[in-house]
Amino acid sequence: MHRSRAWKLVPLVLTFGLLGAACGSSTTTGQGNDDGSSSKLAAATLNGSGSTFQQAFNEAVMEEFKAAQPAVTPVYGGGGSGKGQTDLQGGLVQWAGSDSTVKDADKGLYEGPFLYFPTVAAPITVSYNLSGVKLKLAPETLAKIFAGEIDTWNDAAIKADNAGADLPSTAITVAHRSDGSGTTANFTKYLVAAAGSAWTLGTDKVVAWPQGQQAGEGNGGVAQIVKSTPGAIGYVDYSDAKAAGLALASLKNAGGSFVAPSLESATAALDGATLAEDLTYDPLNAAGAEAYPITAPTYILVYSSQPDPAVRAALKGFLEFIYTDGQKIAETVDFAPLPESILNAAKAQITKIGV
Amino acid sequence: MTAVFPRPSITQSTASPWRRTKSALMTSALALALVVAAVPLVLIIAYVLAKGWSSVTTPGWFSGDIPILSRSEGPGMGPAITGTLMITGAATAMAVPLGLLGGIYLNEYSAGSRYGKVIRFFADVMTGVPSIVMGLFVFVIWVLSFGLSAFAGALALGCLMLPIVIRTSEEMLKLVPSELRESAYALGGRKAGTIIRVVLPAAAPGIISGALLAVARAAGETAPLIFTIGFVNQANTSLFNDPNTALSTQIFKNANSVFPGPVARAWGAALTLIGIVFVFTILARIASALLARKHQP
Amino acid sequence: MTAVAAPPTLAGSPRPPGLVTDRVVRVVVFVAGALVLVILALIAYTMINRALPAFRSEGWSYFTSDVWDPARSKYGTLAFTFGTVLVSGIALVLAVPVSVGIALFTTEVAPRWLRKPVTYLVDLLAAVPSVVFGLWGLLVLAPTLPGFYQGWHDLFSGVPLLGSLFDGEPIAQRTFMTAGIVLAIMITPIITSVARETFATVPQSLKDAAHALGATRWEMIRAAVLPHSRGGLTAGILIGLGRALGETIAVALVIGSSPQISAKLFGSGDAAASVIALQWGEASDGTYRAALIGLGVVLFAVTLIVGVVARAIVARTDRHAGGSA
Numbered sequence: 001m002h003r004s005r006a007w008k009l010v011p012l013v014l015t016f017g018l019l020g021a022a023c024g025s026s027t028t029t030g031q032g033n034d035d036g037s038s039s040k041l042a043a044a045t046l047n048g049s050g051s052t053f054q055q056a057f058n059e060a061v062m063e064e065f066k067a068a069q070p071a072v073t074p075v076y077g078g079g080g081s082g083k084g085q086t087d088l089q090g091g092l093v094q095w096a097g098s099d100s101t102v103k104d105a106d107k108g109l110y111e112g113p114f115l116y117f118p119t120v121a122a123p124i125t126v127s128y129n130l131s132g133v134k135l136k137l138a139p140e141t142l143a144k145i146f147a148g149e150i151d152t153w154n155d156a157a158i159k160a161d162n163a164g165a166d167l168p169s170t171a172i173t174v175a176h177r178s179d180g181s182g183t184t185a186n187f188t189k190y191l192v193a194a195a196g197s198a199w200t201l202g203t204d205k206v207v208a209w210p211q212g213q214q215a216g217e218g219n220g221g222v223a224q225i226v227k228s229t230p231g232a233i234g235y236v237d238y239s240d241a242k243a244a245g246l247a248l249a250s251l252k253n254a255g256g257s258f259v260a261p262s263l264e265s266a267t268a269a270l271d272g273a274t275l276a277e278d279l280t281y282d283p284l285n286a287a288g289a290e291a292y293p294i295t296a297p298t299y300i301l302v303y304s305s306q307p308d309p310a311v312r313a314a315l316k317g318f319l320e321f322i323y324t325d326g327q328k329i330a331e332t333v334d335f336a337p338l339p340e341s342i343l344n345a346a347k348a349q350i351t352k353i354g355v
Numbered sequence: 356m357t358a359v360f361p362r363p364s365i366t367q368s369t370a371s372p373w374r375r376t377k378s379a380l381m382t383s384a385l386a387l388a389l390v391v392a393a394v395p396l397v398l399i400i401a402y403v404l405a406k407g408w409s410s411v412t413t414p415g416w417f418s419g420d421i422p423i424l425s426r427s428e429g430p431g432m433g434p435a436i437t438g439t440l441m442i443t444g445a446a447t448a449m450a451v452p453l454g455l456l457g458g459i460y461l462n463e464y465s466a467g468s469r470y471g472k473v474i475r476f477f478a479d480v481m482t483g484v485p486s487i488v489m490g491l492f493v494f495v496i497w498v499l500s501f502g503l504s505a506f507a508g509a510l511a512l513g514c515l516m517l518p519i520v521i522r523t524s525e526e527m528l529k530l531v532p533s534e535l536r537e538s539a540y541a542l543g544g545r546k547a548g549t550i551i552r553v554v555l556p557a558a559a560p561g562i563i564s565g566a567l568l569a570v571a572r573a574a575g576e577t578a579p580l581i582f583t584i585g586f587v588n589q590a591n592t593s594l595f596n597d598p599n600t601a602l603s604t605q606i607f608k609n610a611n612s613v614f615p616g617p618v619a620r621a622w623g624a625a626l627t628l629i630g631i632v633f634v635f636t637i638l639a640r641i642a643s644a645l646l647a648r649k650h651q652p
Numbered sequence: 653m654t655a656v657a658a659p660p661t662l663a664g665s666p667r668p669p670g671l672v673t674d675r676v677v678r679v680v681v682f683v684a685g686a687l688v689l690v691i692l693a694l695i696a697y698t699m700i701n702r703a704l705p706a707f708r709s710e711g712w713s714y715f716t717s718d719v720w721d722p723a724r725s726k727y728g729t730l731a732f733t734f735g736t737v738l739v740s741g742i743a744l745v746l747a748v749p750v751s752v753g754i755a756l757f758t759t760e761v762a763p764r765w766l767r768k769p770v771t772y773l774v775d776l777l778a779a780v781p782s783v784v785f786g787l788w789g790l791l792v793l794a795p796t797l798p799g800f801y802q803g804w805h806d807l808f809s810g811v812p813l814l815g816s817l818f819d820g821e822p823i824a825q826r827t828f829m830t831a832g833i834v835l836a837i838m839i840t841p842i843i844t845s846v847a848r849e850t851f852a853t854v855p856q857s858l859k860d861a862a863h864a865l866g867a868t869r870w871e872m873i874r875a876a877v878l879p880h881s882r883g884g885l886t887a888g889i890l891i892g893l894g895r896a897l898g899e900t901i902a903v904a905l906v907i908g909s910s911p912q913i914s915a916k917l918f919g920s921g922d923a924a925a926s927v928i929a930l931q932w933g934e935a936s937d938g939t940y941r942a943a944l945i946g947l948g949v950v951l952f953a954v955t956l957i958v959g960v961v962a963r964a965i966v967a968r969t970d971r972h973a974g975g976s977a
Contacts, residue, residue: 047585047598059424066423075598077586078425078608082934092503092585151822171822178909180934204723206934212821214920215909217930221611228795229825243426244613370868378868382761388753389770392844395837396777399788456684464681474685477692483959484695485898487925488948491932492695495702495945514691521688547677575781578900578929603783610787610905618791625784636779
């Protein structure tokens with residue numbers, strides 16, 4: 001008796017199950033689903049390169065994405081924002097990581113129109129190697145150090161920012177990037193905005209640094225120099241600096257208070273950032289008492305036209321993953337997730353990727 | 356009175372003590388030069404062994420993938436080992452036969468001619484092309500049209516190897532005594548047959564040795580690969596499609612890392628690479644020694 | 653007896669065996685030989701062609717200006733040429749005495765049983781890949797050097813010329829000197845090998861004559877071996893120089909990547925090949941790329957000249973050696 005009634009339920013369950021599955025999955029190539037049910041994507045390789053600023057985040061996301069979508073192989077080669085942009089121009093990669101926006105003059109070098117997808121944001125730290133000092137720096141002092149005008153740690157300007165600190169007379173070894181870097185672009189953009197006449201070298205992925213500085217490749221290279229050279233100072237992304245155990249300077253923001261880099265101060269800087277139509281935004285030198293002044297955005301660039309259906313689906317799935325699970329992964333590798341407004345606009349832009 | 360000249364001793368140096376001391380000092384300086392050169396060699400091998408051993412002996416080093424999270428610790432250089440072997444293998448397959456044929460041309464067919472001199476000159480010129488320029492060249496003519504691939508890297512390495520193989524083959528062929536060739540002609544052989552059946556076997560030890568040395572050099576090259584092969588985490592066994600990676604480029608990439616994991620993998624890769632290069636170098640010596648002995652009367 | 657005539661070919665005899673193979677092989681090896689010319693011509697054409705935009709936009713200042721500012725599209729390569737020459741110069745100064753010393757030791761001083769092992773040892777150094785030299789130089793050698801540099805600097809501070817030479821601003825790990833030291837280790841086996849072969853060709857009669865005149869071993873070397881080897885040694889030095897000029901990766905890792913024309917050996921610098929390797933990925937702008945390719949062309953031209961001179965010297969000494977008995 002009991003059993004025969006239970007058996008009657010089976011066709012019912014099956015029907016509902018099939019209906020549910022049919023509603024859940026869309027096309028056979030499986031675009032991502034809002035309800036989180038994973039329809040498997042077809043095999044594809046997503047080659048990417050570019051910014052080392054976002055590298056730790058990209059890698060963490062790729063690991064999780066690979067577990068969720070075993071047929072898709074995402075790869076990220078790093079190399080700096082400049083490399084990502086040139087690789088995308090040459091069609092050598094399907095997606096590029098860049099912290100800096102593409103100059104108008106360069107837009108013609110691309111194979112077609114491309115889209116900016118903001119993914120996360122994070123502080124650019126000013127890391128240093130000086131034992132026993134909790135460094136505080138105003139933008140003008142920072143500019144002068146990197147411009148080579150201040151060359152010892154016990155300089156008057158640094159002393160003024162750090163009342164009561166015990167500063168040695170060691171020479172300052174400045175570390176900058178040897179490769180074309182979006183981190184350099186954002187760091188110098190901040191200096192142009194905040195340090196005024198103290199910074200004359202302009203802003204770009206590569207600037208004409210003064211003589212006598214050391215250059216490292218990638219954010220990791222700069223971190224390595226700072227870590228191994230007593231008296232060194234350099235700009236490094238928060239994730240790498242924290243994982244390497246570097247000392248981080250507190251910077252004076254537009255509101256006048258010295259703020260240390262952290263995910264909270266970065267999120268504070270993101271509040272109220274205005275999104276441009278192409279989804280780029282500028283949280284540098286943000287107003288706000290708790291805001292960290294050098295909070296940098298970072299983007300993934302893809303062409304809006306993707307003829308290969310497997311690659312197109314994989315790209316869309318990857319981007320959707322970044323905007324769902326990825327935002328939770330961000331904090332585990334020390335990146336600040338996007339605020340609601342930017343996140344929604346970015347998610348909506350995924351539909352613009354077409355044939 | 357006849358002056359008496361002291362009979363010179365033929366067993367003792369007549370040099371003054373100062374001259375003898377100076378000679379002894381300079382001779383010691385020469386020995387010191389050897390020590391000065393030996394010290395870095397020993398240091399390098401020692402450090403690579405010490406720092407790379409633990410990476411290489413971790414299970415999963417040879418077969419495991421390169422970790423996606425680049426700052427993480429742990430093994431895996433499988434894709435790079437596959438890549439290095441594939442790329443070097445492909446480069447050898449292209450450069451050695453062509454180089455041998457070129458060497459044969461230079462020595463057997465155009466030994467004295469003007470045209471031969473021109474080719475020899477330009478082969479020497481080609482050995483001097485900086486490896487980075489070769490990488491740029493292949494990037495411009497191949498990668499921009501066909502993308503990153505192991506084959507592009509093999510092209511660049513092959514171009515580097517070609518002139519070396521041509522010149523060493525030519526030198527080895529030159530060493531084959533002309534009597535051998537003349538006897539073969541006397542027996543009615545034609546030129547090509549003589550070369551294939553008589554000259555080449557005689558020159559084989561030297562040619563193989565030269566080729567293996569060229570391969571050893573190519574395996575260690577980095578600059579031509581950094582623009583041409585790209586990067587992957589998983590082994591890519593396709594020669595023509597998709598980016599690839601190699602031990603040398605991985606070392607270059609990880610050398611600048613501030614995290615201990617990638618640096619440990621760089622040392623491990625260095626040890627693996629040195630191992631591969633040494634194997635080829637030793638094979639070259641064994642080959643030349645064995646085959647030379649076989650051909651001696 | 654009649655003179656031996658060529659064996660008569662019988663009418664209707666089959667074609668002599670191997671004729672087709674012979675012709676085919678002839679063509680094939682000719683093509684293989686010509687391949688070198690084709691590839692070189694292709695390299696020269698593509699590189700120069702793509703470098704022209706940089707020459708056009710910069711003019712002569714491409715070679716004479718030391719301002720390399722891609723952001724403002726100014727490309728002057730003087731600092732890189734300077735750096736390349738300086739680092740190679742340091743390498744030669746360090747490597748040549750050591751190499752000549754080892755070669756002399758092997759051919760003149762060492763007991764017979766020691767010669768082969770020593771040769772193997774030095775050749776082993778040549779087998780180490782350049783990127784491993786760079787890795788070791790960066791992670792092991794460079795951190796130990798600043799103390800050494802500082803000591804040297806303190807020793808010479810105050811001395812007019814040398815004081816500013818042995819200085820850095822500031823004294824750092826990755827410097828011209830560090831790159832020079834690593835390069836010196838790399839080119840030692842090459843120069844040693846050429847020197848050794850040159851010394852081996854010194855006629856025994858020359859050496860015996862010196863001994864007969866009462867020379868000590870060192871005097872014999874100075875009087876007989878070295879003068880005879882001048883040509884070969886010069887060639888060897890130039891070959892080592894060529895290798896040093898083109899070395900990319902090991903230098904890129906330890907030079908500091910800070911383009912400057914300063915004779916401060918313990919300060920950071922930059923060299924041509926390293927710049928190409930490190931900045932190529934960034935170059936999107938057509939002129940930037942052209943400027944980097946142009947740098948490669950310049951580098952190639954310099955190594956080419958060095959190589960040609962080396963070979964001319966070798967040819968001349970071969971003629972001289974052939975003449976003397």
